[in-house]
Amino acid sequence: MKSEELFERARRCMPGGVSSPVRAYRAVGGVPRFVERGEGAYIFDVDGNRYIDYVLSYGPLILGHVHPAVLKALTEVLPKGTSFGAPTELEVELAETIKAAFPFVELVRFVNSGTEATMTAVRLARARTGRELILKFEGCYHGHADPFLVRAGSGGLTFNIPSSPGVPKGTAECTLSVPYNDRDAVEEVFGRCGEDIAAVVVEPVAGNMGVVLPQEGFLEGLRSTTKEHGALLIFDEVITGFRVEFGGISTRYNVEPDIITLGKVIGGGLPVGALCGREEVMGLLAPQGKVYQAGTLSGNPLAMKAGLATLEVLRKEMPYRTLRGRTEELADGVRELFRRKGIPCVVNYETGMFSIFFTERERVLDLEDVRTSSAELYSKVFHALLGEGVMLAPSPYESAFLSTAHDGEVIERTVEAFERALRRI
Numbered sequence: 001m002k003s004e005e006l007f008e009r010a011r012r013c014m015p016g017g018v019s020s021p022v023r024a025y026r027a028v029g030g031v032p033r034f035v036e037r038g039e040g041a042y043i044f045d046v047d048g049n050r051y052i053d054y055v056l057s058y059g060p061l062i063l064g065h066v067h068p069a070v071l072k073a074l075t076e077v078l079p080k081g082t083s084f085g086a087p088t089e090l091e092v093e094l095a096e097t098i099k100a101a102f103p104f105v106e107l108v109r110f111v112n113s114g115t116e117a118t119m120t121a122v123r124l125a126r127a128r129t130g131r132e133l134i135l136k137f138e139g140c141y142h143g144h145a146d147p148f149l150v151r152a153g154s155g156g157l158t159f160n161i162p163s164s165p166g167v168p169k170g171t172a173e174c175t176l177s178v179p180y181n182d183r184d185a186v187e188e189v190f191g192r193c194g195e196d197i198a199a200v201v202v203e204p205v206a207g208n209m210g211v212v213l214p215q216e217g218f219l220e221g222l223r224s225t226t227k228e229h230g231a232l233l234i235f236d237e238v239i240t241g242f243r244v245e246f247g248g249i250s251t252r253y254n255v256e257p258d259i260i261t262l263g264k265v266i267g268g269g270l271p272v273g274a275l276c277g278r279e280e281v282m283g284l285l286a287p288q289g290k291v292y293q294a295g296t297l298s299g300n301p302l303a304m305k306a307g308l309a310t311l312e313v314l315r316k317e318m319p320y321r322t323l324r325g326r327t328e329e330l331a332d333g334v335r336e337l338f339r340r341k342g343i344p345c346v347v348n349y350e351t352g353m354f355s356i357f358f359t360e361r362e363r364v365l366d367l368e369d370v371r372t373s374s375a376e377l378y379s380k381v382f383h384a385l386l387g388e389g390v391m392l393a394p395s396p397y398e399s400a401f402l403s404t405a406h407d408g409e410v411i412e413r414t415v416e417a418f419e420r421a422l423r424r425i
């Protein structure tokens with residue numbers, strides 16, 4: 001198998017053979033499939049296999065692989081240059097598009113990843129409040145910057161290193177962590193040290209411990225508690241921004257956070273991130289203010305153009321209702337198959353993203369619930385599905401993503417593949 005040979009070579013020149021831990025297949029066992037190309041809802045490996053892709057680069061590819069509009073946009077911009085270290089019209093256009101989608105956003109700063117966006121958001125919150133503590137939620141993941149590697153989700157969970165070595169003790173001590181959806185715990189922490197908390201940072205729909213939905217009143221409660229105590233509220237919408245609707249969870253719930261971080265969809269598959277909010281906070285960033293942040297490749301024309309092309313298609317087609325319908329259809333179909341097979345499971349979903357938890361619990365609302373899910377069963381299902389031409393993420397803690405290319409027929413084929421896979425486990 002060519003993937004095997006490549007992985008062998010990769011391990012001799014890259015830590016664990018990969019550029020990002022989760023893709024090494026350690027959680028599910030076996031050899032990562034090395035990818036040759038993607039097309040629409042499909043991904044093709046170097047061994048000549050085709051899979052319906054539910055990884056979709058962990059979220060950015062909401063239009064599927066190589067969407068014609070994105071390809072055209074990139075082909076147009078590429079010959080003109082890839083990076084200038086100088087402002088371009090494309091950045092202005094993308095910032096204006098983001099502003100139009102989030103009514104309370106006044107200023108946008110582009111960076112190169114979600115990690116950078118959220119890391120900068122925390123620096124801003126600390127500067128604005130003169131406080132040092134931040135409060136996050138167990139199982140949420142906000143990138144790999146030091147302050148966030150405390151009870152983190154995603155690869156932190158997959159590799160059981162939610163709190164990484166190498167993070168200074170003092171930094172880790174500035175990060176408080178409570179269970180997701182637990183308003184009482186938030187109140188308790190604020191009651192104890194509210195005057196020292198700079199910000200609460202939250203994924204308004206958690207997507208890095210699988211999909212976990214906010215319970216009624218949770219996000220509104222965070223808004224009122226942070227306001228009452230003079231702390232900032234940061235919504236990490238790196239995954240949900242422009243995936244769950246044109247805008248994000250903050251526009252849907254009518255909760256206005258102080259800072260929103262974006263990534264994934266706004267780069268159309270190229271490396272990008274952004275933080276945005278009202279001028280009174282965002283204006284503190286250099287050179288308008290004194291909070292330093294910079295990036296040689298930030299706002300580079302390729303990422304800006306791919307993002308613009310993606311958002312333009314989304315704005316014109318508004319595919320969210322259809323995408324939600326298809327996600328629901330898939331979630332219901334899969335749930336029913338496991339029910340018939342007598343395997344207890346919970347399937348959580350939001351528009352364009354879903355997760356299967358193999359648990360006896362009735363609901364999955366926080367990390368403790370997530371941890372009751374059988375990783376062993378996930379890995380069996382994962383491999384059986386690979387054999388049937390369906391690719392899920394190689395970790396039970398990553399969400400599955402749908403694109404607009406996952407049409408009715410693709411969803412039907414996926415359910416059939418699940419059915420065949422289940423006969424084999």
Ligand code: HOZ
Binds near residue numbers: 020022141207208
């Ligand atoms: N859950 C991660 C990003 N949100 C997956 C990507 C990675 O770690 O490679």
